[in-house]
Amino acid sequence: MIFLELFLAYVRVGFSSFGGQSMIPLVRAEMVAHGWLTPAELADIVAIAEMTPGSFGINCATFVGLRTAGVAGAIIASVGAMFPSLTLTMVAAYFLAAFKDNPLVERGMYGIRAVCFGMIVSVVFSLAPDSYFLGGAISIPAVLIGLVALLLTVWRQMSIPKVIGICAVLGLLIG
Numbered sequence: 001m002i003f004l005e006l007f008l009a010y011v012r013v014g015f016s017s018f019g020g021q022s023m024i025p026l027v028r029a030e031m032v033a034h035g036w037l038t039p040a041e042l043a044d045i046v047a048i049a050e051m052t053p054g055s056f057g058i059n060c061a062t063f064v065g066l067r068t069a070g071v072a073g074a075i076i077a078s079v080g081a082m083f084p085s086l087t088l089t090m091v092a093a094y095f096l097a098a099f100k101d102n103p104l105v106e107r108g109m110y111g112i113r114a115v116c117f118g119m120i121v122s123v124v125f126s127l128a129p130d131s132y133f134l135g136g137a138i139s140i141p142a143v144l145i146g147l148v149a150l151l152l153t154v155w156r157q158m159s160i161p162k163v164i165g166i167c168a169v170l171g172l173l174i175g
Helices: 001-018 018-033 039-051 056-099 101-131 140-154 160-174
Strands: none
Touching: 001 018, 001 039, 001 056, 018 056, 018 101, 039 056, 039 101, 039 160, 101 140, 140 160
């Protein structure tokens, strides 16, 4: 039963999001609703999924599946996470090739990009309490590390793996 629940949970996430960090609110809702993870545990898995190579959605599904149902759960959750994107990509590729110059398609994509940005902003608000508040108070070291990450990625345009490495070292030194 857990395998079917994991598969369907990630199929729902996959069909309801556009991948990457826009998946986090949906993953959070599924994991907390099933009691598989606490919000703090999800924040840890998001951090691990971001710093390991590969797709965020697959990494997250693999870690959650492994945590809840072992290796078989990791495989089932990962297949569930891939199923929607593989299916929709094949259908979308066919239609986008056929209608690529249609002004309605171009305007629709404009709206989809705006929604994705809004969903990413919502991720900031959903992860901030578990990332920047410890024991009801703001964690100054966590805020400083977050600001360093922002500065390195936006102004220095440093690669994400380097930023993660630097911030991990800062966490060890001041966290």
